[in-house]
Amino acid sequence: MRHPVDSLGWEMINRKWPHFASDPRSIRLGLATDGFNPFKDLSSKYRPKQPGNDIDVYLASLINDLILLWSDVVEMYDAVAKSTFNLKDILMWTIHGFPAYKNVSGWPVKGKIACPICREHTCSVWLSHCRKLSYMGHRRFLALSHPFRVKRSWFDGHIENGIRPKIKTGEEDSSEVDKIYLMAQVMFDLQTLLIRHNLDVMHVEKNICESIINTLLNVKGKSKDGINCRKDLEAMNIRHDLHPESRGNKFYLLAAPHTLSKAEKQMFCKRLATLRLPDGYGSNIANCISVEEFKIVGLKAHDCHLLMQQLLSVALRRLLPKGPRNSIFKLCSFFNEICQGVVDRNKVEILEEDVSETLCMLERYFLPSFFDIIVYLTIHIGREVRLCGPIQYRWMYPFERYMKVLKGYVMNHARPKGCIAERYIVEENVMFCSKYIKQASAIGSKTASNEEYESDFLVAGRPISKGKPLVLSD
Numbered sequence: 080m081r082h083p084v085d086s087l088g089w090e091m092i093n094r095k096w097p098h099f100a101s102d103p104r105s106i107r108l109g110l111a112t113d114g115f116n117p118f119k120d121l122s123s124k125y126r127p128k129q130p131g132n133d134i135d136v137y138l139a140s141l142i143n144d145l146i147l148l149w150s151d152v153v154e155m156y157d158a159v160a161k162s163t164f165n166l167k168d169i170l171m172w173t174i175h176g177f178p179a180y181k182n183v184s185g186w187p188v189k190g191k192i193a194c195p196i197c198r199e200h201t202c203s204v205w206l207s208h209c210r211k212l213s214y215m216g217h218r219r220f221l222a223l224s225h226p227f228r229v230k231r232s233w234f235d236g237h238i239e240n241g242i243r244p245k246i247k248t249g250e251e252d253s254s255e256v257d258k259i260y261l262m263a264q265v266m267f268d269l270q271t272l273l274i275r276h277n278l279d280v281m282h283v284e285k286n287i288c289e290s291i292i293n294t295l296l297n298v299k300g301k302s303k304d305g306i307n308c309r310k311d312l313e314a315m316n317i318r319h320d321l322h323p324e325s326r327g328n329k330f331y332l333l334a335a336p337h338t339l340s341k342a343e344k345q346m347f348c349k350r351l352a353t354l355r356l357p358d359g360y361g362s363n364i365a366n367c368i369s370v371e372e373f374k375i376v377g378l379k380a381h382d383c384h385l386l387m388q389q390l391l392s393v394a395l396r397r398l399l400p401k402g403p404r405n406s407i408f409k410l411c412s413f414f415n416e417i418c419q420g421v422v423d424r425n426k427v428e429i430l431e432e433d434v435s436e437t438l439c440m441l442e443r444y445f446l447p448s449f450f451d452i453i454v455y456l457t458i459h460i461g462r463e464v465r466l467c468g469p470i471q472y473r474w475m476y477p478f479e480r481y482m483k484v485l486k487g488y489v490m491n492h493a494r495p496k497g498c499i500a501e502r503y504i505v506e507e508n509v510m511f512c513s514k515y516i517k518q519a520s521a522i523g524s525k526t527a528s529n530e531e532y533e534s535d536f537l538v539a540g541r542p543i544s545k546g547k548p549l550v551l552s553d
């Protein structure tokens with residue numbers, strides 16, 4: 080699969096509405112929702128209020144338009160064929176970050192049943208000391224004969240006999256909660272769409288990457304390990320070797336499998352800070368790293384993407400004990416393979432099997448507090464790829480980037496909306512006019528930063544640092 084057109088979801092629409100699919104002029108839409116602060120870095124005091132659940136008000140008019148387009152009444156003129164035709168559209172799926180998932184789908188993405196896919200079968204445990212829910216139970220997704228299922232002491236002290244939750248499809252998929260599709264019911268037969276809302280892999284990757292790094296470096300306040308997490312282990316009566324030891328009026332925490340020593344932390348930070356990467360590969364991660372304090376702060380979503388895809392597996396080499404290290408490597412390789420531009424449907428099924436095992440391995444080495452809902456969602460990413468095609472057409476990156484463009488338009492802080500509207504129109508006009516001006520340079524296209532070195536025959540790179548002489552022996 081290299082495009083949603085190769086996916087089962089697309090095929091399903093073709094089968095259900097052959098008339099719609101036969102006309103190449105029919106439009107298939109994806110709806111992205113995202114919020115942004117037009118005032119760049121100003122404090123949250125000045126941040127405009129996000130609509131939250133009131134987004135329905137904005138959606139209502141959009142849905143009216145969609146319904147109008149679906150109902151065969153919109154006549155368009157085809158300039159090539161020189162005839163009129165009925166323009167039709169379909170809303171294939173929506174794309175949004177996890178908090179917005181709630182506003183658009185109507186499913187509460189917090190609490191015991193936070194997973195919008197497993198729904199009431201979500202497996203959650205309340206951690207009374209950390210005061211939050213932990214979502215584990217990944218062993219349910221393993222084959223019934225898998226050895227992990229009978230390992231009591233590695234996991235929650237029980238033998239796992241549960242089976243993977245059945246994912247509801249079609250009308251049983253509680254159409255009463257799904258607001259957007261409820262409003263658009265006239266338009267769709269709900270059974271037809273395999274996936275209505277996408278999990279956003281960008282946010283999933285970012286959250287998991289931050290959780291792993293903060294836990295490994297034991298960053299105060301952000302680490303998923305600490306006295307409360309250990310007390311929860313005691314309360315759950317599992318992993319006895321990690322229980323906090325009371326010494327006088329202080330507690331002593333023994334090293335967990337994922338704990339890095341001071342020297343190892345320094346090595347990890349140093350490796351990331353001194354990495355030399357090709358031009359245009361990503362932003363300079365070294366700026367976010369403080370080698371002395373063992374801290375990595377201010378990583379952007381794309382930095383986390385790079386870390387998860389490639390860099391983390393390099394930086395962690397020979398650092399942790401073999402078990403936890405391999406589980407992190409396997410998770411990274413899952414994200415790498417699932418995010419490829421071209422994916423094989425059969426291979427995705429194998430990846431799905433593998434990732435449930437990987438998550439079980441993480442469950443074995445990390446503490447229950449590590450498993451927030453975002454980590455839990457990883458198990459469903461494979462399924463969405465199988466049904467809807469490559470991830471690069473269904474994640475938030477393009478929209479988040481465009482938000483930055485729009486943010487740049489705001490010059491008058493008193494009138495952000497006006498600024499955006501005005502500048503957008505002006506840019507469009509200028510772009511239109513420039514097409515009629517001879518020798519006008521293209522607007523909005525950037526030149527590569529190393530262009531002066533390139534010729535037709537030879538593409539030479541610029542050295543990124545002073546070279547070090549190295550004498551090779553025989």
Ligand SMILES: [Zn+2]
Nearest residue numbers: 194196197198
């Ligand atoms: Zn789930």
